[in-house]
Amino acid sequence: MVKVGLIGLGFMGYTHYQIYKKNRRAKVVAIGDYNRDKLEGDWSSVGGNLGDMAREKEDLSGIKTYANPLDMLGDPNVDVVDICLPTDLHHDMAIQALKSGKHVFSEKPMARNFKEAQEIAKAAGRAKGFYMVGHCIRFWPEYEVAKQIVDSGKYGRVEEVFLRRVANPPTYGDKNWFMNATRSGGGELDLHIHDADYALYLLGKPKRVWAWGSKGPSGGIDVVHAGLEYPRNVHVNIIGGWAYHAPFPFNMEFCIRCEKATLHYDMQEGKPLTIYTAAGKVIVPKVPAGTGWERELDYFLKCVEKNEKPTVVTAQSSLESVRLIDAEMRSIAAGKAVDYR
Ligand SMILES: NC(=O)c1ccc[n+]([C@@H]2O[C@H](COP(=O)([O-])OP(=O)(O)OC[C@H]3O[C@@H](n4cnc5c(N)ncnc54)[C@H](O)[C@@H]3O)[C@@H](O)[C@H]2O)c1
Structure with missing residues (x-):
């Protein structure tokens, strides 16, 4: 069972949360967002194409919450950090998460610009954990x-x-x-x-x-x-x-x-x-x-389970x-x- 810490509980974070709930390989053990309502399970403000999915209050018992997502990086219970923050925040969070030794899944685009993406690729190259960008197509x-x-x-x-x-x-x-x-x-x-x-x-x-x-x-x-x-x-x-x-x-x-x-x-x-x-x-x-x-997250979870580096999406190809x-x-x-x- 891969233990996931989800950072950013908006449209994509909520979508990932729902996917993890149904995936037997994963368990969400931590969530991080600066919006305290979301940390209490009130995700009614989530936008996007969610329909009624986010209208019910979510039962988050057993899930650790972090108002400052950086604090999650020291949580020994978290194997994978899944970054669903706005794009301009990917760079700093991905680099810190890679430095912490966690496996990192980041929403696309890799970063706000090429220079930041290069820095992430460098950090991914040195990291102990795997790094994959959500190029879902x-x-x-x-x-x-x-x-x-x-x-x-x-x-x-x-x-x-x-x-x-x-x-x-x-x-x-x-x-x-x-x-x-x-x-x-x-x-x-x-x-x-x-x-x-x-x-x-x-x-x-x-x-x-x-x-x-x-x-x-x-x-x-x-x-x-x-x-x-x-x-x-x-x-x-x-x-x-x-x-x-x-x-x-x-x-x-x-x-x-x-x-x-x-x-x-x-x-x-x-x-x-x-x-x-x-x-x-x-x-x-x-x-x-x-x-x-669903398929990209399942692929990444399988890679982590088997300890095999992801090859369908690499840091270099996301940088490209x-x-x-x-x-x-x-x-x-x-x-x-x-x-x-
Ligand atoms: N793969 C896809 O098809 C797809 C679709 C939509 C969005 N995305 C990507 O996913 C990422 C997130 O997009 P979204 O639609 O979920 O955005 P969103 O605005 O719905 O969600 C962002 C979340 O991050 C939280 N947040 C913002 N700043 C924060 C901070 N400093 N500290 C802690 N929490 C903070 C917000 O409270 C919110 O819950 C973006 O990079 C976007 O490009 C991908």
């Missing part, structure tokens, strides 16, 4: 199966990829931190990084990056159209952001054209992952049950995703393509 069933299909080479090489992730502005955050680009990095770092990370996971590093971005309600770049250029004329196009007017619904979609088939998924349309083959067949492959959030966002930012500012490798 690598574990999201449709995306995971699409990557397996591409890697199998069954339909030839990839020729073109389109990734789209759109939402209305998240205004539910603690002190409205998402809408402060200095803290969140805007929709570009916070939301679009899911697809930037997936592109790197699927195809590796591009040769060049060309991005266009527009400012939105966070005061930063909230919508981005990014083009990633790969050798052999392979292109990835990503549209992502959160400037769409509420109640515009969240959606994620991808289309991956290989030499001998096109793979398509559209969550909002309720369309399953579908393969259209060059031979005219339409195939709906089986995908695993669960969400990427922040570097790609950084390159896109430079391209947006310069109004031209930038070399990447």
Whole structure:
């Protein structure tokens, strides 16, 4: 049984808490948040897409509470620290937690900027515990199966990829931190990084990056159209952001054209992952049950249980995703393509 200390009890912290409750590998033994109501089990202020989940008072008996999450790092009962704090707080907490010898799971993005992410990667390299960032799209069933299909080479090489992730502005955050680009990095770092990370996971590093971005309600770049250029004329196009007017619904979609088939998924349309083959067949492959959030946490718990370093998401690959966002930012500012490798 892996004993978890959860830091930050907002939308993601509460989501993780619910997942751990159902996962037989884990037990939440400690929680940390500066909001004392939450430490008493009153999570009615939690926002996001939780529906009625957080309306009941949670029974936290047997769980240690920390108003200063740093104090949790000295708790010998905690094996894993799970950081679900706002993005600008990831850096300090991750470094302290790694120094304390705990295993660390951190929500994405790894950090607010490339320099901070580099410092975390360095600390992770020296740490006794494992470190993994919650790049949940690598574990999201449709995306995971699409990557397996591409890697199998069954339909030839990839020729073109389109990734789209759109939402209305998240205004539910603690002190409205998402809408402060200095803290969140805007929709570009916070939301679009899911697809930037997936592109790197699927195809590796591009040769060049060309991005266009527009400012939105966070005061930063909230919508981005990014083009990633790969050798052999392979292109990835990503549209992502959160400037769409509420109640515009969240959606994620991808289309991956290989030499001998096109793979398509559209969550909002309720369309399953579908393969259209060059031979005219339409195939709906089986995908695993669960969400990427459930699957990534289960993977990390298994790694800790078996004492095997996580390989699906590493500190270096998470750092690379922040570097790609950084390159896109430079391209947006310069109004031209930038070399990447
Ligand atoms: N993987 C995903 O799909 C996904 C989705 C949403 C958010 N996230 C990420 O998860 C992280 C958290 O986002 P969220 O939506 O849960 O935010 P949130 O605002 O809902 O929750 C943040 C929590 O941190 C607590 N907190 C803030 N400052 C603190 C401090 N100094 N000390 C102690 N506690 C503090 C708040 O009280 C709150 O409970 C962010 O990095 C975000 O980018 C990931």
